[in-house]
Amino acid sequence: MLRRWRSTRGIGLCDPQVNAGCSTATDWPEAQRLRLLSFNIQVGITTQRYHHYLTRSWQHLLPHAGRANNLQRIGDMLGDYDLVALQEVDGGSMRSGYVNQVEHLARLGDFPFWYQQLNRNLGRLAQHSNGVLSRYRPTLLEDHPLPGPPGRGAILLRLGEGVDAIVVVMMHLSLGARTRTRQLAYIRELIGSYRHQILMGDMNTHANDLLLNSPLRDLGLLAPQIEATFPSWRPQRCLDHILLSPSLELEKVSVLAHPISDHLPVAMEIRLPQASTSPQPPMLNTPSPRKR
Incomplete structure (x- = not known):
């Protein structure tokens, strides 16, 4: 069970859902490596040309036969990764056939x-x-609505404890520069x-904007990826990122040639x-807080 925490912000403290079909779960990567993936999946819609935004727009409202196959293709890809950030997923409505796509991909990827x-x-x-x-198993998980018009959010996840803890924030930022700066x-x-x-x-912006012209500029973050991610059929803009603090050593980075969505996935x-090999404090067997 997860430890009980007290929120200092009054928002967002929550538990991860548990996939009962998995045989094992650990607190820390024994190999001291972490494989990351970030992917805007566009709710399982394949876009291959700009005019598809118009001709396939109905798929954002209604179910379609190809969505299940697209999710299966994504699920097949996820098996190579340890921590995955997903954007533009559906939590279970008519357009997705009432399938929670996050839960479904967790099962496909084991x-x-x-x-x-849920942002909107x-x-x-x-x-x-x-x-x-x-x-x-996260030692902390927080759900944060982001500043600006409703509909944008960030998930904060922590692995480990103390000074050697890893904090990971998954996000989908706004299109507007002013709102994005606030976020x-x-x-x-x-x-x-x-x-x-x-x-x-x-x-929704390039690495230089994030590292040099945003509130992140004093952190010294690294943006190792240089390949474009959008649009997936002819990538011209690098909008999807995995940014690292200098204390984390890069092994590999790539933009994957999987044009399932209108964005390409980023892998690292x-x-x-x-120092993180030191023993972690034991998890307390106390009741978990309810999601608010």
């Missing part, structure tokens, strides 16, 4: 832990969400006390600090 962040609830029509899938200032405040930081998601493998 992830022990998952969480769906349109009832039976749509459940606009972010999601996280994890092979490791990044909020995220900067969330992660400022951690030494080891990972930011993942569809950030990192080496964790050796």
